[in-house]
Amino acid sequence: MQRQLxxxxxxxxxxxxxxxxxxxxxxxxxxxxxxxxxxxxxxVRNQAQSPVRFVMDPYEQLQAFxxxxxxxxxxxxxxxxxxxxxxxxxxTDIAEAAYxxxxxxxxxxxxxxxxxxxxxxGGRASEVPLQILE
Ligand SMILES: [Zn+2]
Numbered sequence: 001m002q003r004q005l006x007x008x009x010x011x012x013x014x015x016x017x018x019x020x021x022x023x024x025x026x027x028x029x030x031x032x033x034x035x036x037x038x039x040x041x042x043x044v045r046n047q048a049q050s051p052v053r054f055v056m057d058p059y060e061q062l063q064a065f066x067x068x069x070x071x072x073x074x075x076x077x078x079x080x081x082x083x084x085x086x087x088x089x090x091x092t093d094i095a096e097a098a099y100x101x102x103x104x105x106x107x108x109x110x111x112x113x114x115x116x117x118x119x120x121x122g123g124r125a126s127e128v129p130l131q132i133l134e
Pocket of ligand 1: 080089090
């Protein structure tokens with residue numbers, strides 16, 4: 001399990017703008033980097049086009065993985081949104097988690113987006129603190 005994930009305010013803003021644009025649908029994407037450090041945000045289309053579920057567009061996901069290889073970066077996180085909550089990994093998220101990376105869940109609370117990180121393993125999700133560098 002990873003103990004933390006470090007990202008910049010710009011990465012935070014890129015993800016936030018993407019999840020906000022896709023409302024009312026869930027949005028998703030990948031985080032590239034090394035270890036616990038995010039270096040780049042990759043936006044991926046939600047093929048499911050659903051407000052309650054996401055499926056990464058397989059072609060865009062493949063392109064994103066090629067981009068990681070070409071830039072010598074690893075997959076360090078996956079993010080998606082819950083436009084109508086909850087602010088944690090759902091049973092579906094836990095069941096479908098396919099990569100051992102930090103899963104970031106964006107949820108819309110009373111009036112603003114917020115994001116939490118989770119490590120999903122063995123059928124459960126544990127919170128991973130996110131450090132946002134200003
Ligand atoms: Zn979810």
